[in-house]
Amino acid sequence: MAPTFNQDADSLFNFVVKDGNGVKGLVESGLTEVPTRYIQPPHQRINKQHVAQSPENITIDLSELDGPNHNQVAKAISHAAETLGFFQVVNHGVPLELLESLKAAAHCFFAQPPEKKAAYLKGVSPSPMVKYGTSFVPEKEDALEWKDYVSMTYTNDADALQFWPNECKEVALEYIKTSTEMVRKLLKTLVGNLGVEVDSSRLDELTGLRMVNMNFYPTCPNPDLTVGVGRHSDMGTLTVLLQDGIGGLYVKKDESEEWVEIPPIHGALVINIGDTLQILSNGRYKSAEHRVRTTNTESRVSVPIFNAPLPSVKVGPLAELVARDGVARYREVIFQEYMNNFFAKSHDGKKSLDFAST
Structure with missing residues (x-):
């Protein structure tokens, strides 16, 4: 008989x-219903019937940034950043074969026996970068999220190849390398649209x-619960996300x-x-508030790259914009401190921004 884990919350927490x-x-223990610890309060659940249609085409051909339609494409990118905070890009320079390899590598990593993955748990991982x-932060959450992940922080190629998991290190490293120019181009376009000059070294600091994370969302017996x-915004500058074909991302x-x-x-x-x-x-x-739905049909993977400022960098409103707007809507913060605050609490919409509010 499959364990229910409902009678003993500590045993579930220890096991998971x-x-x-x-x-x-x-899931592999054979459970047929979601344990109580994973049931979200009704206002946090995702009702597919209450989801709006995408208001406009938010797919952008990035190759056109280098052609005669540059201004039109730059305007579309900036409009998406000012409204929804999300858009999709095609012809982005990351090889399509690599995207397929990333999804396969994610499935390969999570298909391993638990003890193989547990070798990278906090406190025992061979590197703090993995x-x-x-x-998200299970110790602080009233209701747990239905997701497993492996997170790999890039410092240099040698460390990545030495410490990142064998099942995914080469494709994850290539993903970072092949997306770097795209991220730089997008950030330069967005900053340029603000009418502000920012030098290359500052752009490098901000990303x-x-x-790179590999996220795994197992099939769920009660996805509506x-x-x-959970609903949150990302802490960094720009996130690049590879979805598989299953869907479930909501903004x-x-x-x-x-x-x-x-x-x-x-x-x-x-x-x-x-x-x-x-x-x-x-x-x-x-910054886009977003969340992910579970499904009872097929396990889903996604692979984001979080591009963020270096920990020591001070982040605040650009001086030219404060002068133009007549007010600074946020205070200057050291990014390490912002990051510490972000990871100290469970997901709660865009409350993370309160840390920098004036």
């Missing part, structure tokens, strides 16, 4: 979190910290309670604005 079995281990875990990821529309699904498009990458860019733009660009 401390022993490294993750949500995948729960962490395997589940949910100098790069983390759970979330894969909050404006200040309303309407949510838009970001449909999977073969060969496309999803771009979303992070808190750092909202702060830098003095609120003109919107």
